[in-house]
Amino acid sequence: MRTALLALSATAAAVTPAAQPASISALPPFAAELAELPPITGGAGWHGETGQKAWDLLATVAPAKRQAARWNFALGLLAKERGAEALGVLDVMAESDEDLKLVLPYQLARGVALTLLGRDADAVEAMGNPDLAANPEACAWRLRALAHLGSAPAAVGQINCALPAINGRAPNDRAPFVLAAARAAIDTNQPQPALAWLKLFSEQNPDANLLRGRALLAAGDLDGGKLLLERAKRSGSPEVAAEADLALTQSQLAAGKIDPKTAQKQLDELRYRWRGGPVEEQALRLSFKLASDAHDLSGQLRAGATLFRYYKLGREAAPMLATVQTQMAAILAPGSGVPLADAAGLYWDYRELAPGGAEGDLLVLHLADRLGEAGLYGRAAELLQYQLTQRAQDVAQGPLSVKVASLQILANRPDRALKILQDTEQPSYSDAMRQDRKRMEAIALHKLGRDAAAMAALEGVPGGAAVKAELHWRSKDWGGFVTENEASLPSPQGMTQPQQAAVLRQAVALGMIGDEGRLHKLRARYIGAFKTLPSGQAFDVLTGKPGDANPATLSAAMGAIPDASPAGSIGNLLDAGA
Numbered sequence: 001m002r003t004a005l006l007a008l009s010a011t012a013a014a015v016t017p018a019a020q021p022a023s024i025s026a027l028p029p030f031a032a033e034l035a036e037l038p039p040i041t042g043g044a045g046w047h048g049e050t051g052q053k054a055w056d057l058l059a060t061v062a063p064a065k066r067q068a069a070r071w072n073f074a075l076g077l078l079a080k081e082r083g084a085e086a087l088g089v090l091d092v093m094a095e096s097d098e099d100l101k102l103v104l105p106y107q108l109a110r111g112v113a114l115t116l117l118g119r120d121a122d123a124v125e126a127m128g129n130p131d132l133a134a135n136p137e138a139c140a141w142r143l144r145a146l147a148h149l150g151s152a153p154a155a156v157g158q159i160n161c162a163l164p165a166i167n168g169r170a171p172n173d174r175a176p177f178v179l180a181a182a183r184a185a186i187d188t189n190q191p192q193p194a195l196a197w198l199k200l201f202s203e204q205n206p207d208a209n210l211l212r213g214r215a216l217l218a219a220g221d222l223d224g225g226k227l228l229l230e231r232a233k234r235s236g237s238p239e240v241a242a243e244a245d246l247a248l249t250q251s252q253l254a255a256g257k258i259d260p261k262t263a264q265k266q267l268d269e270l271r272y273r274w275r276g277g278p279v280e281e282q283a284l285r286l287s288f289k290l291a292s293d294a295h296d297l298s299g300q301l302r303a304g305a306t307l308f309r310y311y312k313l314g315r316e317a318a319p320m321l322a323t324v325q326t327q328m329a330a331i332l333a334p335g336s337g338v339p340l341a342d343a344a345g346l347y348w349d350y351r352e353l354a355p356g357g358a359e360g361d362l363l364v365l366h367l368a369d370r371l372g373e374a375g376l377y378g379r380a381a382e383l384l385q386y387q388l389t390q391r392a393q394d395v396a397q398g399p400l401s402v403k404v405a406s407l408q409i410l411a412n413r414p415d416r417a418l419k420i421l422q423d424t425e426q427p428s429y430s431d432a433m434r435q436d437r438k439r440m441e442a443i444a445l446h447k448l449g450r451d452a453a454a455m456a457a458l459e460g461v462p463g464g465a466a467v468k469a470e471l472h473w474r475s476k477d478w479g480g481f482v483t484e485n486e487a488s489l490p491s492p493q494g495m496t497q498p499q500q501a502a503v504l505r506q507a508v509a510l511g512m513i514g515d516e517g518r519l520h521k522l523r524a525r526y527i528g529a530f531k532t533l534p535s536g537q538a539f540d541v542l543t544g545k546p547g548d549a550n551p552a553t554l555s556a557a558m559g560a561i562p563d564a565s566p567a568g569s570i571g572n573l574l575d576a577g578a
Contacts, residue, residue, distance in 0.1 A: 030067035031099035031106075040105055041137050043169045046112075048076030067093055074109060083116025104131055108138050115141050120149040121312075136165035140177050147180035150278040152187030155180065171200065182211045191215035206236030210244055217251045225251065242274035246283055253286075260290045264299070281311050288320070297327045297338070298346060305350040325355045332367050340370055344379055351386060361387065372407060381407035381416070388424065397424045398433040405440045409573050414447035435461045443573050446471055467570050473505055474574065478512040481505070492529035500535050504561045507542035519543055535561070 040046070049057060054073045061069045070093050077086035090110050093100055100106045111127035114120075123145040132138040139161035146155035159181050166177045178201075182194040194215045201208035213228030229244040236244070245266070253263040267287045271280060284307045291299035304324040307313060313320060331338050331346055338346070344367060347354065354360045364387050371380035384404045388397055401424040408417035421441050429437070438461045445454035451471060458464035465484045472481035485506050490499035503526055510519040523543035530539040538561065 027066055027096045028064050029099065030071070030093070030097050031103050033068070034071065034100065034105055035103045037105060039135065040108055041135055042165045043137070043173060045137065046075050046079040048072040048074070048079065050076040050080060050082075067096060074113075078109060078112050078116075081116050083113045087113040087117065104129060104135075108132060108135070108141075111138065111145075112141050115145045115148075118148070120145040124149070134161060136162055140165040143184070144176060144180040147184045147187075148278070150187075150281065152184045155184035156188050156190075159184070174200065179207055179211065182215070186211060186214050186218055189218060191218040195219075204235070206232045206234075206240050210236060210240050210247075213244065214247050217247060222251060222255060238274065239277070239279065242270060242279045245270050246279055250286065260294060264290045264294075276310075281307070284311075292323070297331050297336070298342075300324070300327050301331065301346060301350055301353075305353050308353060321353065324350075324353050328354055329363060332363055334370065340374055341376070341379070343367070344371055344376070344383065348383065348386075368403075368407070372410070377407045377411035378413070381411055381413075385420065388420070397426070398429045398437070402433075402436050402440050405437075405444065406573060409440075409443055409447060412447075414444040417444040418448070435463075439464070439467055439570065440573075442467060442471075443570065446574065451475060469502075470570060470574060473509075478509040481509045482513065482515070482518075485509070492526050495529060495533070500530075500533065501561055503530075504535060504539060504542060507539065508561075511542060 048054070049072055054069075054076065057069050058066070058073065070089055074086045074089040074093070077083075077089065087110065090106065090113060093106075107126055107129055111123045114123035114126055124142055127138045127142055127145075139158045143155050143158040143162050146152075146158065162177065162181075166174050166181075169177075178197050182197045185191070185194040185197075191214075194211060198208050198212050198215070203209070209228045210232040213225045213232060216222075216225035216228060219225075226248060229248055233241045233244045249258070249263055249266045249270070252258045253260070258266070264287060267283050267290075270283055271287075274280060284303045288300060288303040288307065290296075291303055301324060304320055304327075308317070308321065308324070328347065328350065330336055332343050336343065347364070347367060355363060364383060368380040368384050371377070371383065381404050384400060384407065388400045388404055401420055405417040405420050408414070408420065418441065421437055421444070438457050442454040442457040442464075445451070445457060454471060455468060458468055461467075465488055469481055469484035469488070472478075472484055485502060489502060489506060490496075495503070503522070507519065507522055510516075510522065520543075523539075526539065527543070530536040533539075
């Protein structure tokens with residue numbers, strides 16, 4: 001095995017951890033004493049008392065020797081591969097003496113504990129000191145961590161350095177390290193060395209069978225590899241079974257024995273029962289490729305988004321993100337063929353991956369407009385509310401808050417509209433923006449039955465009289481309506497339908513309060529203009545002598561008032577949910 005291992009080249013990656021300032025401790029410093037001890041370069045270095053004897057020693061030892069007793073305890077725990085407990089002891093030691101984090105044996109011990117816990121990236125970082133680069137024991141544990149992390153080339157680079165530490169162990173103790181080396185070799189397309197190393201294990205070992213099967217597949221022996229993978233599935237752990245299934249899918253797809261659609265289905269089933277780690281990452285990468293090849297936009301988005309959320313993609317991140325964003329834009333485009341509700345759902349599920357900047361904002365605004373046009377006001381509001389709270393900054397929140405509030409009102413949720421306006425209040429808005437927000441606030445308050453507060457919100461707001469008049473009209477407050485509406489009555493020439501409605505409503509209100517004098521003046525001012533308008537007969541009836549109109553003609557006149565609200569779009573919001 002030594003000869004085969006030596007055939008692989010060695011590399012060493014090292015990262016120096018940042019030095020931490022020393023803390024004041026009640027215990028004597030231990031860092032210098034630990035640094036003077038012989039370095040740990042093999043498995044024999046992990047030995048110490050554990051169990052009740054260790055606890056008794058810790059309870060009775062003098063303060064000057066307590067850190068040494070803790071270190072002895074940590075070494076014993078690591079020898080028994082009790083990583084969580086060892087890490088706890090090491091952390092307690094560092095709390096008493098921060099300088100321990102600068103000492104090589106401590107760094108190595110912490111890296112070993114983290115590797116045993118499966119915190120592989122943290123373990124590699126913990127053992128990243130350049131002075132540990134050629135330490136055989138550190139290389140052996142980095143090999144395990146890197147192989148499990150999926151960093152196969154880096155793991156292979158540790159093998160030659162790790163040989164003395166691996167070969168110095170008893171055969172059973174070598175097993176995890178040899179399996180890690182074999183995995184790294186297979187992942188770097190070196191199946192023959194891996195098969196040689198795996199001879200250490202019996203044919204009943206599912207972990208070894210998994211790797212043997214993968215190595216045979218890589219060497220072109222499809223039948224032999226499939227048999228070993230099936231054996232690994234039957235007797236191995238759920239993770240072994242999941243990796244075996246992934247390897248079978250990959251090999252069958254490459255050999256043309258299953259089509260991409262079947263492979264995608266198998267990958268979906270695999271991810272349903274197994275999540276996390278290199279197995280899911282590889283499954284997602286293959287799913288992403290299959291979806292891309294099949295132009296399956298939603299499938300590509302699902303796989304790509306999960307990869308971005310939970311895995312470190314390194315140099316692949318930028319091109320993959322660009323692809324995902326392009327596909328998202330294609331899905332949200334009106335001509336994509338994806339139903340509007342489904343497109344909105346996909347965006348909502350993966351919104352953090354949307355294009356940034358003005359491009360992304362415009363994309364969302366267009367989608368929200370389409371949802372609003374389809375009457376899906378609530379969905380549109382939720383979409384823009386995310387933009388409002390997560391992306392818009394400072395004064396940019398002003399116009400967006402008005403848009404979101406209007407959509408919430410259209411969705412008959414005025415309480416949410418009011419909260420949005422309150423939560424986004426700030427002093428930097430322009431006067432025009434503040435006035436737009438006040439008008440929206442008044443509508444929300446009216447919808448909540450708080451008309452007095454709505455009127456107060458409109459005080460001093462340009463155009464507020466028209467909104468007040470609309471509120472008075474709807475609540476049948478005829479006196480209030482006459483007062484607010486009179487100041488904004490239009491010129492008789494060239495009246496639009498909303499302006500005609502304002503005049504006709506004034507006539508109705510004056511008739512309701514019995515103010516014949518002002519009604520006569522209104523008739524004199526506008527009778528000529530209404531003669532040529534379709535609503536002329538209605539105006540004549542509403543402004544004539546009260547006794548001249550019977551209930552039928554009066555009702556017909558009321559019905560002839562144009563539907564267009566003098567308050568413009570405000571009227572549409574007030575009608576929402578009615």
